[in-house]
Amino acid sequence: MIHLRPGQSEEIRRQLRRLTYDRLTILGLAILGAIVFVALAAPLLTPYANQVGPYTDFTHAYQAPSLAHPFGTDDVGKDVYTQVIFGFRISLFVALVVLLTSAPFGVVLGLVAGYYGGWIEAVLERVIDVFLALPALILALVITGVLGPSLNDVIIALISIWWNWYARIMFTLTKQLKNQPYVEAAKVQGAGSLRIMFLEILPNASSTLAVKMALDLGFIILIQSGMGFLGLGARPPTPDLGVLVASGMSYMGTAWWISIFPSIALSLLILSFNLIGSGMRDLFDVKVT
Amino acid sequence: MALLEIDDLVLKVRSEGRLMPILESVSLNIEKSETVAIVGETGSGKTMTAKTVMGLLPKTAIIERGKVTFDGIDLLKNGSSEGRKRIAMIFQNPMSSINPLFRVGEQMQDVLKWSLRREGETKVERDKRIEAALESVKLYSGGQILGMYPFQLSGGMRQRVMIAMALLREPELLIADEPTTALDVTTQKEILDLLLDLTRERQMSLILITHSLGIAHETSKRTYVMYAGRVVEYGDTVRVFEGPLHPYSQGLISSIPSLDRSRGMEAIPGEISQADRETAACCFMSRCPYVQDRCRTSRPPLKEYGQAQGAACFVVDDKMGR
Numbered sequence: 148m149i150h151l152r153p154g155q156s157e158e159i160r161r162q163l164r165r166l167t168y169d170r171l172t173i174l175g176l177a178i179l180g181a182i183v184f185v186a187l188a189a190p191l192l193t194p195y196a197n198q199v200g201p202y203t204d205f206t207h208a209y210q211a212p213s214l215a216h217p218f219g220t221d222d223v224g225k226d227v228y229t230q231v232i233f234g235f236r237i238s239l240f241v242a243l244v245v246l247l248t249s250a251p252f253g254v255v256l257g258l259v260a261g262y263y264g265g266w267i268e269a270v271l272e273r274v275i276d277v278f279l280a281l282p283a284l285i286l287a288l289v290i291t292g293v294l295g296p297s298l299n300d301v302i303i304a305l306i307s308i309w310w311n312w313y314a315r316i317m318f319t320l321t322k323q324l325k326n327q328p329y330v331e332a333a334k335v336q337g338a339g340s341l342r343i344m345f346l347e348i349l350p351n352a353s354s355t356l357a358v359k360m361a362l363d364l365g366f367i368i369l370i371q372s373g374m375g376f377l378g379l380g381a382r383p384p385t386p387d388l389g390v391l392v393a394s395g396m397s398y399m400g401t402a403w404w405i406s407i408f409p410s411i412a413l414s415l416l417i418l419s420f421n422l423i424g425s426g427m428r429d430l431f432d433v434k435v436t
Numbered sequence: 437m438a439l440l441e442i443d444d445l446v447l448k449v450r451s452e453g454r455l456m457p458i459l460e461s462v463s464l465n466i467e468k469s470e471t472v473a474i475v476g477e478t479g480s481g482k483t484m485t486a487k488t489v490m491g492l493l494p495k496t497a498i499i500e501r502g503k504v505t506f507d508g509i510d511l512l513k514n515g516s517s518e519g520r521k522r523i524a525m526i527f528q529n530p531m532s533s534i535n536p537l538f539r540v541g542e543q544m545q546d547v548l549k550w551s552l553r554r555e556g557e558t559k560v561e562r563d564k565r566i567e568a569a570l571e572s573v574k575l576y577s578g579g580q581i582l583g584m585y586p587f588q589l590s591g592g593m594r595q596r597v598m599i600a601m602a603l604l605r606e607p608e609l610l611i612a613d614e615p616t617t618a619l620d621v622t623t624q625k626e627i628l629d630l631l632l633d634l635t636r637e638r639q640m641s642l643i644l645i646t647h648s649l650g651i652a653h654e655t656s657k658r659t660y661v662m663y664a665g666r667v668v669e670y671g672d673t674v675r676v677f678e679g680p681l682h683p684y685s686q687g688l689i690s691s692i693p694s695l696d697r698s699r700g701m702e703a704i705p706g707e708i709s710q711a712d713r714e715t716a717a718c719c720f721m722s723r724c725p726y727v728q729d730r731c732r733t734s735r736p737p738l739k740e741y742g743q744a745q746g747a748a749c750f751v752v753d754d755k756m757g758r
Contacts (some may be wrong), residue, residue: 188651
């Protein structure tokens, strides 16, 4: 239950105004809003919803953009526009699932290790060093190489990589924040370890984590679609944006629309997260690499 | 029996594989509803003494020897939390001692909800206790302050809020670690007066940690002077102030600026070094104007002279001792 105190709604409005003061942030929010709407309402926005998944209609293959097919049709006669809007669903789903599992896991781990220190800290640090020594995409490729290419395996691979970043960030923040005088004051007032970790330290780390998460959504989508593009992630006929871009590559000279429209869609999606993330970074004045 | 008794406390901190002495045989006691000042410069060990009492020592700290008892409860053993519940502490910097993200009311509610839980108490009843605590530190706002964030309060108000939070547990002993250092002079006076009023009203004991002998003089009944992790002088505040025995206390007092121009301000040359803390001889020898050969080889014991005043100095011993 949220109670608004007098003045609180005013305060929220002021914060929103600050966030939206930056035009680029508004642009990012607008693009993302539109994409989320299109993704949620996808079956209602196309007459070709039946063409998602296994479907071929060679009589309508390679059709240039027209009123009936605004983004044209691909090599097997599917409507590209329909594939793209369903592709948004997949990208957003993967990004959210990966983030909502890896971030809490990494944060709790980093918090505990940073707070207690000792051998937990030593073990966690070495594990993270190993993971972070390799670029995320390469690591994801190795993991899916072992597990086999499918969307589920991409999700598993990304989760197993992504928690490291959150563990590292939270670990560092905890080390800084646990020496704050208010943490000591809370101890004197009888706060236990759990309360200090989750009510004193974690809330004070939240702005940094929020910015990191916003920026990461775009990055996760980039890697996930990159893997689809390389044939190591989702496989056709899954309407993954990376898969869609790859499927049109051979026809760039004759049917450019098969690759170009999914590429633009992907760029817009990633751009929107980056704009929002950097807007939040300016708002909270935090440093995230 | 004293309310809080620290006896022969030896504390070391492990650093780069070495054990650095922090407190060397510190003994201190405070009676019920007594105000005691601990005076010393930065690095003299006053804060570490308080942290030992509150159980706030870093993990690298090792207590080699000594006892800390509060009303008969050993605070260095398990089960010390029952004793610590009756002690409260406030800190030097009120600006950062309150979590910046939560409203004053929420933080005080948290303290009551988690640490000082009373069965079946409602939020409204807790709010009453909070209001009462805020009123006893003279913050009358009709509940307005509860909805404010720390950054909306002035330094003096924040220190009052900290004191109010400390009062929630109705402590028998309040440790104030340089409570006024970060405040301007007029606010300083208000906060000190408030602390004194509270100790009087509630028959609470107060340990005031300060580097200002002036503050000690104004507020406390007895004073301990610490130097390099040792107590070098203790006694009735008026006596320590008017007739300091230890050369360090004398130096401290003559370094108080005076309005009388004929008497200049004399600083004590040098500063506390790590060697002073580690030496087996007198810790003040490197800065002492009266230093003798024996001061460099053996350590002067803390001895009591006359009316409850004591010092650790060979020169004093020659003069006063029988």
